[in-house]
Every structure is written in C-alpha cells, then in structure tokens.
Amino acid sequence: MTYCVGLKLKRGLVMAADTRTNAGLDNISTFRKLQTFEVAGERIFIMMSAGNLAVTQAVVAILEEEFEHPDEDDENSSLKTVPTMFHAAKLVGETLKTVRQGHVDQGLSSDAFSASFIFGGQIGTEEPRLYQIYSEGNFIEAKDDTPFFQIGEHKYGKPILDRVANQEMRLGEAAKLVLLSFDSTIRSNLSVGMPIDMVVYNTDNLSIDRVRRIEQDDPYFRSISAKWSEALRTAVETIEEFDI
Amino acid sequence: MTYCVGLKLKRGLVMAADTRTNAGLDNISTFRKLQTFEVAGERIFIMMSAGNLAVTQAVVAILEEEFEHPDEDDENSSLKTVPTMFHAAKLVGETLKTVRQGHVDQGLSSDAFSASFIFGGQIGTEEPRLYQIYSEGNFIEAKDDTPFFQIGEHKYGKPILDRVANQEMRLGEAAKLVLLSFDSTIRSNLSVGMPIDMVVYNTDNLSIDRVRRIEQDDPYFRSISAKWSEALRTAVETIEEFDI
Numbered sequence: 001m002t003y004c005v006g007l008k009l010k011r012g013l014v015m016a017a018d019t020r021t022n023a024g025l026d027n028i029s030t031f032r033k034l035q036t037f038e039v040a041g042e043r044i045f046i047m048m049s050a051g052n053l054a055v056t057q058a059v060v061a062i063l064e065e066e067f068e069h070p071d072e073d074d075e076n077s078s079l080k081t082v083p084t085m086f087h088a089a090k091l092v093g094e095t096l097k098t099v100r101q102g103h104v105d106q107g108l109s110s111d112a113f114s115a116s117f118i119f120g121g122q123i124g125t126e127e128p129r130l131y132q133i134y135s136e137g138n139f140i141e142a143k144d145d146t147p148f149f150q151i152g153e154h155k156y157g158k159p160i161l162d163r164v165a166n167q168e169m170r171l172g173e174a175a176k177l178v179l180l181s182f183d184s185t186i187r188s189n190l191s192v193g194m195p196i197d198m199v200v201y202n203t204d205n206l207s208i209d210r211v212r213r214i215e216q217d218d219p220y221f222r223s224i225s226a227k228w229s230e231a232l233r234t235a236v237e238t239i240e241e242f243d244i
Numbered sequence: 245m246t247y248c249v250g251l252k253l254k255r256g257l258v259m260a261a262d263t264r265t266n267a268g269l270d271n272i273s274t275f276r277k278l279q280t281f282e283v284a285g286e287r288i289f290i291m292m293s294a295g296n297l298a299v300t301q302a303v304v305a306i307l308e309e310e311f312e313h314p315d316e317d318d319e320n321s322s323l324k325t326v327p328t329m330f331h332a333a334k335l336v337g338e339t340l341k342t343v344r345q346g347h348v349d350q351g352l353s354s355d356a357f358s359a360s361f362i363f364g365g366q367i368g369t370e371e372p373r374l375y376q377i378y379s380e381g382n383f384i385e386a387k388d389d390t391p392f393f394q395i396g397e398h399k400y401g402k403p404i405l406d407r408v409a410n411q412e413m414r415l416g417e418a419a420k421l422v423l424l425s426f427d428s429t430i431r432s433n434l435s436v437g438m439p440i441d442m443v444v445y446n447t448d449n450l451s452i453d454r455v456r457r458i459e460q461d462d463p464y465f466r467s468i469s470a471k472w473s474e475a476l477r478t479a480v481e482t483i484e485e486f487d488i
Contacts (some may be wrong), residue, residue: 155399159428163473164480172485179486184403200488210488224483229407231479236408238475239468241416242423244444244454 001191002033002152004048005181006118007174008130008142010167013120013201014174016182017048018152020193034197035060037067037079040207043123045079045088046199050152051115051135058099059115063092085121085129089139092119097137110135118149120201128203156188157181171200176224179214183225196221245435246277246396248292249425250362251418252374252386254411257364257445258418260426261292262396264437278441279304281311281323284451287367289323289332290443294396295359295379302343303359307336329365329373333383336363341381354379362393364445372447400432401425415444420468423458427469440465 004017017034031053037045047063049056063079070078082088096115103113114135122128130142132149142149147167150158160181169177175198185192195218200210214221248261261277275297281289291307293300307323314322326332340359347357358379366372374386376393386393391411394402404425413421419442429436439462444454458465 155432156403158432159400159403160476160480162432163476170485172487175486175488176483177480180480180483188399188402188406198488212488220486224486227483228479231482232404232407232476235472235475235479236404236421236424239420239424239471241414242419242464242468243416244419244442244456 001189002050003154003157003182003185003192004033004050004118004151005148005157005161005178006046006048006120006130006142007148007165007169007178008120008128008167009147009169009171009174010203011169011171012203012205013046013128013130013199014171014178015046015048015118015120015201016175016178016196016198018182018186018192019195019197020191021053022191025190028193030193030195032197034199036199036208036211037063037121038208039080042206043079043121044201044206044208045119045121046201046208047092047117047119048151049115049117052113055096055099055103055113055115056117059092059095059117062095062099082123085123085126085131088121088123089119089129089131089133089141092117093133093137093139096133096135100135116151118151122201122203122206124206128201153185153189153192157185160184171202175200179221179224180228183221183228194221245433246294247398247401247426247429247436248277248294248362248395249392249401249405249422250290250292250364250374250386251392251409251413251422252364252372252411253391253413253415253418254447255413255415256447256449257290257372257374257443258415258422259290259292259362259364259445260422260440260442262426262430262436263439263441264435265297266435269434272437274437274439276441278443280443280452280455281307281365282452283324286450287323287365288445288450288452289363289365290445290452291336291361291363292395293359293361296357299340299343299347299357299359300361303336303339303361306339306343326367329367329370329375332365332367333363333373333375333377333385336361337377337381337383340377340379344379360395362395366445366447366450368450372445397429397433397436401429404428415446419444423465423468424472427465427472431469438465
C-alpha cells in the first residue's frame with residue numbers, strides 16, 4: 001500500500017507521500033511516489049501516486065517525455081504547455097486511462113491495474129489547485145469545505161486531519177499536521193513506511209524549492225512522534241472517566 | 245459496517261459495539277450487536293458481532309437456545325455448562341462455522357456470509373478471557389502484548405488504542421478510551437453509528453451489572469467528543485512547526 005496526503009491552503013500546498021511498495025509482505029521496496037515538474041517563474045506541478053506501480057510509473061514516464069518534448073500543435077498534450085490546471089489534471093487523467101486501457105486490451109482485469117493520483121500545482125496567475133485523479137481518469141478538485149485529499153491507506157491518519165485541517169493554516173503548521181497523520185498511519189500499518197517525501201509550496205512562488213526526504217532517523221520526525229504519543233496520552237487524561 | 249472494541253484489563257473487561265447496520269447507504273437500521281449471557285455468581289459472557297447480520301443473529305439465536313436448554317450429556321454444547329472459556333470460544337466458533345456451512349451447502353459463495361465475533365467472559369475462578377473469533381470458526385486470545393481486539397471498521401479508531409491502551413488501566417479510564425476511539429470512527433465513517441452499547445465488567449464480579457446504551461444525545465459522549473477535538477487541536481499546537 002501507500003499513504004499520500006495533499007493539503008490546499010490559502011498560503012499554498014503541502015504534499016507528502018511515503019515510499020514503501022510491496023508485492024506481498026515479503027517483497028518490500030522503496031520507490032519515490034512524489035514527482036515534481038517545474039518551469040521556474042511560470043508553472044509548477046506536484047504529483048503523488050497510489051496503486052499499481054507499473055501503471056503509475058508509466059504515467060509519470062509519459063508525462064515527463066511530453067514535458068521534455070511538447071507537441072507544438074497541441075498545447076493540451078504536455079504539462080509544459082497546458083493553459084490551466086484543469087487541463088493539466090485532464091491530461092494526467094487521460095494518460096492514466098490510456099495506460100490502463102493498454103493492459104485491459106490484453107484481456108487482463110482492469111482491477112489489477114488500478115491507480116490514482118493527487119495532483120497539485122499552479123500555472124501563472126491562476127490560484128494553486130489540488131486534484132484527486134481516479135483510476136478511471138476522472139477527477140475532483142479540493143474546495144473550501146474539504147481542503148485535503150488522501151490516497152492509499154488513508155483511514156488511520158484521517159481523524160486528525162478531519163479535526164484540525166483548515167485552509168487558514170500556516171504552511172509549517174500544515175506540514176507538522178501531515179507528518180502527525182503519517183505517524184499514526186505508519187505506527188498502525190506495516191504497508192506504509194519511511195522515508196517520507198514532502199513538498200511545501202508557497203502560493204505564487206512558481207518554483208519548487210522546499211523539498212525534503214524525511215528519513216527514519218530524522219530528528220524532527222522522531223521528536224514529534226514521541227511528543228505526539230505523550231500529548232495524546234495527556235489529552236486522554238484531561239477528559240473525565242466514564243462512570244458507567 | 246460495524247465497529248466493536250473489546251479490552252481485556254487486569255481489572256476486568258470493557259466491551260462496546262455500535263448499532264448501525266446497512267445494506268447499501270440507503271438502507272440503514274439499528275440492531276443490537278452486543279449480547280450477554282449470565283449465570284449470576286457462576287459465569288458471564290459478552291459477545292459482539294460484525295459481518296452478515298443473518299449469520300450473526302442465527303449464531304446468537306442458537307447459542308441462546310442451547311443456553312436455555314443445555315444437553316445434559318454434553319457439557320461442551322452449551323455456554324451454560326462449558327467448563328472453561330476456551331471451550332466457550334470453541335463452541336461459538338463451531339456454531340458460526342455450522343451456520344455458514346449451511347449457506348455454502350446451498351451453493352452460495354462463502355464470502356457473502358462472513359462474520360466475526362469478539363467474545364469475552366469469565367467462568368468461576370478462571371481469570372476473564374477475551375477472544376476474537378474469525379469467520380472460519382477459529383479464534384485467538386488477547387494476551388499481555390495486545391490487550392484489545394477490534395472488528396469491523398477498525399482503522400480510524402486504532403491509532404489512539406495503539407498508543408494509550410494498556411492492561412493496568414482503570415475500567416472507567418478504559419471506557420473513556422473506547423468511547424474516544426468510537427468518536428474518531430463515527431466522525432470519519434458513515435457506516436458506523438450511534439447508539440453505542442457498552443458493558444464494563446469487573447473481574448470476579450460474575451454478574452453483568454454495568455451495561456449502558458449511549459445515545460446520540462448522551463451528555464457525557466457529547467462532552468468528550470467536543471473536549472477531544474479541543475484537546476487534539478491543543479496537542480497539535482504544542483508541537484513545534486516543521487521548518488522544511
């Protein structure tokens with residue numbers, strides 16, 4: 001499995017993905033699931049993937065190729081030239097659909113090739129946008145009511161996001177919240193593992209310069225993990241016992 | 245879906261189950277999933293179920309019938325006469341297997357009739373025991389390392405149990421913890437719903453007298469739900485921001 005979270009805030013985007021992939025419990029590897037695209041000063045994209053690794057890697061490879069060699073006759077065929085984030089999300093969705101269709105055409109079940117993306121970015125003066133792109137190639141955009149998306153093993157880390165996430169957060173605060181959500185997930189589920197790749201993007205920066213790979217022994221992560229356990233225990237204690 | 249939690253502590257057992265059942269999102273009902281059996285001063289059993297409601301109700305109905313009319317020639321055929329908790333768990337598992345087999349014999353897929361139980365209790369001077377009984381009729385017992393079992397929609401409420409649950413807790417403390425775990429689950433997942441049935445059992449009491457149905461508007465539950473949100477937000481704030 002996988003765990004990826006993307007938050008869209010007034011101040012920008014915070015996106016993070018784990019790096020564990022597994023084909024069975026005895027076949028575990030580390031793969032980067034967070035990719036970035038950038039034309040500095042003009043546009044940036046961050047994408048994170050869950051699902052069949054062959055499918056998601058193929059999608060990323062095609063998008064990268066088109067990014068390097070855009071078709072000058074069709075601006076919607078490359079992330080380098082798409083005019084808006086909506087068209088960018090559409091391109092990712094269509095690429096995913098095409099890759100999956102290629103497998104299904106061979107007579108294989110489409111379920112085995114399911115994959116999904118969280119896709120965020122900003123183009124020019126348009127505000128940053130964040131999308132969740134489904135296996136079928138369709139997508140939804142994060143709006144005010146729900147400023148975050150999760151893909152993969154999302155349940156363990158959802159309660160804290162449901163309670164705390166809001167659009168007004170500072171980016172450092174949101175980065176902390178995302179890491180606490182990861183900590184809950186990693187502690188309860190073996191299929192999600194360190195290191196974590198994280199990007200924090202400031203609105204209108206139009207360049208990706210805040211990128212971090214957070215390793216198992218990262219002092220900040222270790223300290224918040226310990227402090228969070230302590231804070232949770234304290235929080236439980238502050239509430240009066242149930243007198244049944 | 246369903247959410248049930250059972251904790252086995254030195255001081256006794258704390259068990260709680262939600263009451264929502266659904267066949268699709270538009271067909272929701274309330275059914276009791278927590279059942280108790282008692283011969284005061286001699287033995288008590290508490291069982292909670294998840295999965296196919298027709299299967300779990302049939303299992304409970306058979307166990308109740310056998311409890312009322314035990315076969316005098318076979319002490320292991322009724323919860324009223326089984327000599328130990330191990331044999332009690334075995335009886336529940338075998339009853340579950342028999343009920344499911346009846347459906348599969350009709351040519352139906354066994355997956356559709358999956359069901360599981362958390363089963364706890366105490367017989368005479370034996371210590372209280374807690375079991376998780378699987379669809380196949382086999383079972384495991386809670387031991388010192390992991391003092392709790394969950395069935396149903398267990399992921400949302402697991403992080404807090406993983407961090408806080410331990411065998412030394414007072415029963416009122418454990419009851420509070422279980423309700424916080426329910427609050428996280430109910431807030432994030434529609435298929436788990438109030439009211440919650442709860443039993444708190446003191447070791448060696450050999451009678452079930454602490455039973456509560458906690459309704460939607462229960463003042464204690466409302467207050468801990470609000471306080472918990474507040475405490476979580478405060479806990480997040482106490483941790484320094486991530487400077488990426």
